[in-house]
Amino acid sequence: MGKALTKNQTLVLDTLSKADGPLSAYSILDDLRDEGMQAPPQVYRALEKLLKTGLIHRLESLNAYIACRDPDCVSHPVTGFAICETCGDVSEFAGEKISKQLKDWEDDNGFLVEKTTIELRGICRPCKG
Amino acid sequence: MGKALTKNQTLVLDTLSKADGPLSAYSILDDLRDEGMQAPPQVYRALEKLLKTGLIHRLESLNAYIACRDPDCVSHPVTGFAICETCGDVSEFAGEKISKQLKDWEDDNGFLVEKTTIELRGICRPCKG
DNA sequence: ATAGCGAGCGTTATATTGTAACGCAATAAC
DNA sequence: GTTATTGCGTTACAATATAACGCTCGCTAT
Known part of the structure; x- marks a missing residue:
């Protein structure tokens, strides 16, 4: 609550x-x-x-x-963002699978993650034409 | 050169x-x-x-x-960083597997990535004790 | 009830991070 | 040799973020 x-x-x-x-x-x-x-x-x-x-x-x-546009964002292990350099649009995505790879790295290295930042800069499909 | x-x-x-x-x-x-x-x-x-x-x-x-401490950093698809909130130490890691998951998302969404940012904030093994 | 605590507020001032724009010098390209 | 490109040094400024102070409000433990 x-x-x-x-x-x-x-x-x-x-x-x-x-x-x-x-x-x-x-x-x-x-x-x-x-x-x-x-x-x-x-x-x-x-x-x-x-x-x-x-x-x-x-x-x-x-x-x-x-x-945040993802209704159950908090339930996802990590959130990523794809930012279009051309139109400025931002897509939020849930990194379900990526999270697993990150977790492996964390476990291997004994790193306790508190916050994860994943941001892709590039060109979105509409802008590519 | x-x-x-x-x-x-x-x-x-x-x-x-x-x-x-x-x-x-x-x-x-x-x-x-x-x-x-x-x-x-x-x-x-x-x-x-x-x-x-x-x-x-x-x-x-x-x-x-x-x-950059990674001699062949440029040959890796994406580079990630783990930043310790306690001691400030930063580890650079090569996201070989993570890159694959990201590529899947990019392909599915038609997003052309130019730059990828991956940063983990947390506590490193030495600081966890 | 009331005294204290925590969270938030409004305010002023300042710290930190990053750029625009100018004219000049060195270097590389032809 | 002339011409483009790249970088330099400088001044001024823009953009992002925080410190610190005193105040109010609602809660809650005594």
Whole structure:
């Protein structure tokens, strides 16, 4: 049972959910000026909470954030992202099989993973034409 | 046959090679003040070149750079990194098998990959004790 | 009830990371 | 030798992120 979101957290999540692509923290801030969001820490605190609860993801290679679209994302071992350099579209995928290979490496090397980042940069099918 | 590196490129590569962990662009700059490096663009331009030639890697989740330690890194399909949150140590690994799973996904989805980022954050064996 | 705790808020200021743009110098290509 | 390319040094700035302070609110253990 996750607790209800606060006003700021809801504003940030809604903005990300409505966006059709990843947004930077500062563009979220700009979008929410009229809603009372005034300064970066307010956005970053909301983002931090939403990240912790898994409602959004951070794209490390873009310094940007995106709402999670996978209803049962948390049940997947790892999540990957394919980012199109041309149109900016981002696809989220569940790395069921990849996870197994990673787990093997972790076991072999005694590494205890807390967070996994998988990001593919390239050209999506529609943009390839 | 790679071309010879310039003075600045050599300085940056040497700094990264001597470091026992990832360095930020600005800490490289600080290390090289005495060698004549004065401003960020000089460092960033050297980093850009070294990245392109595969002599160093960028750790997206750290905004930091590290010298490549894998002699035949370029021959591997994808490279992954395991980053210890405790000691800061970074292990580079070749994702031979992972690459296959990724390729399957790419083929299924018609996505043309240009660059792959795989980074594991966690605790390394020595730090687990 | 109430005192304390934790989480979040609003704010100011600052730290960190990365680029744009200029003119010049060295090098490589023809 | 002229011409393209690449890199250099510099100034200025943009973009991303955090520190720190004091305040409010809701919870909960005494």
